[in-house]
Amino acid sequence: MPQVSVKNKLVESAEDVFRRRGFNGASVQDITKAAGVPKGSFYNHFESKQALAAEIVHRYARGADFSMLDGDEPALERLRKHFLAQAERTRGTGVEFGCLLGTFASDSATAGDQVLTAVRQILDTWTDAVARTIEAGQAAGEITSARPAGTLAAFLIDSFEGATLRAKTAGDQSAVAEQLDIALAALRA
Amino acid sequence: MPQVSVKNKLVESAEDVFRRRGFNGASVQDITKAAGVPKGSFYNHFESKQALAAEIVHRYARGADFSMLDGDEPALERLRKHFLAQAERTRGTGVEFGCLLGTFASDSATAGDQVLTAVRQILDTWTDAVARTIEAGQAAGEITSARPAGTLAAFLIDSFEGATLRAKTAGDQSAVAEQLDIALAALRA
Missing domain, CATH: 1.10.357.10 (Tetracycline Repressor, domain 2)
Known part of the structure; x- marks a missing residue:
C-alpha cells in the first residue's frame, strides 16, 4: 500500500517542519521535501496544508x-x-x-x-x-x-x-x- | 522628500500586516500593497523584510x-x-x-x-x-x-x-x- 506509506511520511515529517517554521513559514514543498516524496503527491493525501496542519495538531x-x-x-x-x-x-x-x-x-x-x-x-x-x-x-x-x-x-x-x-x-x-x-x-x- | 514619505508609509502599514499575518505570513508584496507603494521601492528603504520587522518591534x-x-x-x-x-x-x-x-x-x-x-x-x-x-x-x-x-x-x-x-x-x-x-x-x- 504505497499510498499509505506516502501519507505516513508526510505526517511524520510535517510535525517537525511546522514546529521549526510555523504554519505560515512551512510550504507544501518544504513538507514534501522533508518527507522525501514528490510534491505532486501531497494533494493525493491532503486537501490542503490546513488539513494536514489540523491533523498534526491532534497528533501532537x-x-x-x-x-x-x-x-x-x-x-x-x-x-x-x-x-x-x-x-x-x-x-x-x-x-x-x-x-x-x-x-x-x-x-x-x-x-x-x-x-x-x-x-x-x-x-x-x-x-x-x-x-x-x-x-x-x-x-x-x-x-x-x-x-x-x-x-x-x-x-x-x-x-x-x-x-x-x-x-x-x-x-x-x-x-x-x-x-x-x-x-x-x-x-x- | 518623497523617499521619507515612502519609508513612513511602509513602516505605518507594516505593523498591521505583521500583526495580522505574522512574520512568515507577511510578504514584502503584502507590505508594499498595504502601503500603496511600488513593490520595487521596498529595497530602497530596507535591506530586507527582517530589517523592517526589527524596526517594527522597536516601534511597537x-x-x-x-x-x-x-x-x-x-x-x-x-x-x-x-x-x-x-x-x-x-x-x-x-x-x-x-x-x-x-x-x-x-x-x-x-x-x-x-x-x-x-x-x-x-x-x-x-x-x-x-x-x-x-x-x-x-x-x-x-x-x-x-x-x-x-x-x-x-x-x-x-x-x-x-x-x-x-x-x-x-x-x-x-x-x-x-x-x-x-x-x-x-x-x-
Whole structure:
C-alpha cells in the first residue's frame, strides 16, 4: 500500500517542519521535501496544508503524556510533574522551536478555520484534564476553591505557554521550572 | 522628500500586516500593497523584510504605555493598570491578532537574528520596567521578597502573554483580567 506509506511520511515529517517554521513559514514543498516524496503527491493525501496542519495538531496532542495528572500524590505535585514532562518534551524537539501548540495558536489568525478549530479543541482538552486534577486538589483542601478549577487550569497552562514562548526566544529553558513553581504556589489553599 | 514619505508609509502599514499575518505570513508584496507603494521601492528603504520587522518591534515597544508603572499607588495596583492598558491596546488592534511582540516571539525561530535580537531587547526592557515597580512593592513590604524582582516580572509578563495567546485563539479577551488577578495575587507578601 504505497499510498499509505506516502501519507505516513508526510505526517511524520510535517510535525517537525511546522514546529521549526510555523504554519505560515512551512510550504507544501518544504513538507514534501522533508518527507522525501514528490510534491505532486501531497494533494493525493491532503486537501490542503490546513488539513494536514489540523491533523498534526491532534497528533501532537496524542503524543502528550497526561498520565502524571492521575495518581495518589498530592494534586500540586502531579501538576508539577505533568508540566515538567511537557517542558522535557519541548527540550527534546528544540527549545528554540517552542511548543507546537503555542506556535499554531500564534499562527491561528492566518492558518484558517480548520487549524483554529483544532487548536481550540486541544487547548480545551488540555484545560479540562488539568482542571480535573485541580478539582481533586480542591476536594482535598490542598488547592484554593476561591476560583473554578477551569479558571485555575487555564492560568497554569497559559503561564506555562508564556514561559515556554520566552524560552523559545532565549534558546534557554532554565527559567521555566521556577515560573511553574510560582504559578503552582498561586493555587495553594 | 518623497523617499521619507515612502519609508513612513511602509513602516505605518507594516505593523498591521505583521500583526495580522505574522512574520512568515507577511510578504514584502503584502507590505508594499498595504502601503500603496511600488513593490520595487521596498529595497530602497530596507535591506530586507527582517530589517523592517526589527524596526517594527522597536516601534511597537515605543508605543507601549509604561507611565502607569510609576506613581504613588500601591505597586500591585500600578502593575494591574499597566497590564490592563496593554490588554486594551491589543483589543484596539484586534484580539484575534494578539500581541505583536508575542507573535514575533513565536516566529523568532525563522525570522532571523535581527528580529530575534529586537524581540529579546524589548522583552528585557519590559521585564526591567516591571521589575522596578516590583522592587518598590518589595521595599514597601507589599510584594514577596522570596524571589528576585526580575523573576517575578518575567512570571507576570509570561502569564499575561500566555493568556493573550489563548485569547487570540478564542477571539475573546474576557478571561485575561481574571488571569492577571491570579498572577498578581501570587506576588503578594
